[in-house]
Amino acid sequence: MEAFTQEITALSRSLSVQQQRIVTDALSSYFGKPLSLTPQALAVLEHHELQIIHDTVNGLVLTNHAVQDSHHGRWGSSGDDVTRKVSFGRIENHRIRQDGAVPFSVDTSDNWLDHKGIRCVFFDVDDTLYSQFDLTCCALKEVLTLPEHFPYIDAYRRIGYYSGKLSAEGDLLQASPQGERASRMREERFIQGLAEFGIPISREQGTRIQQAYSRLQGEMRLSTGAGELLASLNEIGMTVGIITNGNEEHQQGKLRTLGLNRYVPEERIMISSTVGFSKPDPRIFQLVNTRTGMKAQDSLYIGDSWPKDIAGASAAGWHTIWFNPLQAMPGNGNRPEAIVSTFAELRELLGLH
Numbered sequence: 001m002e003a004f005t006q007e008i009t010a011l012s013r014s015l016s017v018q019q020q021r022i023v024t025d026a027l028s029s030y031f032g033k034p035l036s037l038t039p040q041a042l043a044v045l046e047h048h049e050l051q052i053i054h055d056t057v058n059g060l061v062l063t064n065h066a067v068q069d070s071h072h073g074r075w076g077s078s079g080d081d082v083t084r085k086v087s088f089g090r091i092e093n094h095r096i097r098q099d100g101a102v103p104f105s106v107d108t109s110d111n112w113l114d115h116k117g118i119r120c121v122f123f124d125v126d127d128t129l130y131s132q133f134d135l136t137c138c139a140l141k142e143v144l145t146l147p148e149h150f151p152y153i154d155a156y157r158r159i160g161y162y163s164g165k166l167s168a169e170g171d172l173l174q175a176s177p178q179g180e181r182a183s184r185m186r187e188e189r190f191i192q193g194l195a196e197f198g199i200p201i202s203r204e205q206g207t208r209i210q211q212a213y214s215r216l217q218g219e220m221r222l223s224t225g226a227g228e229l230l231a232s233l234n235e236i237g238m239t240v241g242i243i244t245n246g247n248e249e250h251q252q253g254k255l256r257t258l259g260l261n262r263y264v265p266e267e268r269i270m271i272s273s274t275v276g277f278s279k280p281d282p283r284i285f286q287l288v289n290t291r292t293g294m295k296a297q298d299s300l301y302i303g304d305s306w307p308k309d310i311a312g313a314s315a316a317g318w319h320t321i322w323f324n325p326l327q328a329m330p331g332n333g334n335r336p337e338a339i340v341s342t343f344a345e346l347r348e349l350l351g352l353h
Contacts, residue, residue, distance in 0.1 A: 004050050005042040011057045012037040048165040055307065058280070111351035113238070113300075116319055116337075120239040120294040122268075124279075124303030125251065128323045129226050129242075130258055139213035140190075143205055151197065153326050159193035166192075186210045222258050225343030230263035232352045239292050241268030243285065243301065245278045245308065267291065279305075280312030289316075302346070306331030321346065 024036050126132045137152050166185040187206035233240050244251050248271045272278035296317035303309025304323045313320045314334035322336040340346045
């Protein structure tokens with residue numbers, strides 16, 4: 001892990017002193033223990049902790065690059081002069097509107113795609129074109145009797161955290177979904193995630209939840225309005241595609257189940273394990289521009305993850321729309337040009353009546 005530690009140290013040196021302080025405060029709060037970005041402090045951390053620190057620091061570096069030519073040219077600044085407070089890579093700013101399809105003064109009187117000069121539209125998959133959250137909730141409800149006011153969204157995020165943590169620890173990020181180690185990880189994420197909410201479950205229950213989830217994944221469908229939107233974009237001549245992180249076999253299985261081959265040709269499906277870059281690395285977006293012949297300023301990315309989708313696409317010079325059905329808090333750096341929570345809102349925003 002020495003090389004990983006050295007990379008974090010090198011990245012952190014490109015941050016301002018204020019950024020370094022804010023990042024360490026946020027990470028210390030997140031992990032519940034004092035942290036710093038010194039090589040000595042990083043050397044005693046576990047791999048999954050280093051992965052989270054790396055992603056947070058790297059996200060700041062990428063967004064710094066993306067905003068360096070902005071009007072203010074300062075991280076954490078914006079035209080409305082609202083102070084941003086970072087909390088583990090996110091900005092707490094309750095004045096940012098999330099209740100409408102166009103929170104950042106986009107003029108909907110024009111065709112948004114024409115107004116921005118968009119010719120290329122790519123999408124994230126998980127929790128964008130379909131709801132991974134809904135699958136998780138259904139699987140939990142099928143096996144467990146949970147309290148009436150159980151915080152499903154918070155639990156879903158912690159289950160996702162343990163999925164990433166355990167995958168990193170077991171070097172499973174690009175592994176086959178059929179392997180025994182991957183199956184055990186998927187059961188363990190439910191056990192550890194639910195334990196944080198006072199719901200102890202057995203290994204057998206974890207297995208049953210994962211089995212229910214896998215069965216439901218084989219039956220999943222595109223989110224309401226997603227297929228119609230993809231078809232409309234194709235009809236008006238847009239170059240439509242997908243950028244997704246994950247194992248090729250696993251992601252391709254999802255795409256087949258969702259029937260996305262009806263809307264997106266194989267050559268416009270970019271899976272991180274296949275192309276060698278993962279979001280938020282801007283090179284995966286740059287690869288799309290190379291393969292499609294489209295310019296970054298003509299390209300739009302739509303996804304649910306601020307640190308991966310919005311930060312990565314922005315760093316590559318793309319237009320972005322944040323698809324935020326779970327009402328997550330905004331992140332740091334470049335903000336998207338619009339926020340939507342449904343495909344009906346997205347359709348209206350894009351002027352696809």
